[in-house]
Amino acid sequence: MLPKIFFGYFSVVMIVLSILIITRRNPVHSVLWMLALFFHIAALYLFLNAEFLSAVQLILYAGAILVLFLFVIMMLNLKEELTAERFIGEWPIGVALGISILMFIYFAISKFIQGPTGQYTIEAIKKETHTKTIGKVLYTEYLFPFEIASLILLIAIVGAIVLAKKKRSEG
Amino acid sequence: MVPLEWYIGLSAVIFVIGMIGFMLRRNIIIMLMSIELMLNSVNISLVAFSHYLQDLRGQILVFFIITVAAAEAAIGLAILVALFKNKAAVHTDEITEMKG
16 A cells, blocks of 8 residues: 555656646746656656666766756856747647547557566565676676667767867868 | 556656647757656656566666767757857747758
């Protein structure tokens, strides 16, 4: 019973927070609500026995990506944002489309059958700590995708520098 | 014990909210944040699957999604800053250069 109450609290708060994120007029408020949402997601990961991912969520998403968003919003200084129209004119069509996709997903979930379970039970992970287990899988079975991920980050760094560089005047 | 379907339902609701935000808002910053919202909802369902199927592959995939999210935020915000320097606009209606 208690886990269901916890999950109910988290799901209600997370849905309300995500609606707040997409409806606020001021982008700074959206970023701050998103910070609260990321803390709740990290707590949900703890609930699912993924403590390393919970730490990564806090450090990377709440610590790095959101600060980048906040930095850019503060730098751009959007004054006319507070008076401009928030949504495009055809918003009822978008909401109807979203609700219909939600119906599709609901029917798909009702046909859901769980597959066979793997070897990483909670006891097996507890025997040699979660971080060690996940590192073993990541650096043996998924080594090649890991290298591709590092390449993607390198390309992102180079692309951001090229875009932000000032154009040098001729001569 | 919470059923797995509840986690998938929560993930679906947050994904659809992010999708609606991406379609309906006119501010590019909020649209980028809606993409982050959708990526996070997929992360929730992957971690839930990983826990209930007792397999670590879901949690490994979350790392790669976080990598892509970080790269997307860096590139997207750099494009936004370059756009704001040239046109002083963050609303999608004001950016009509490629309209033929």
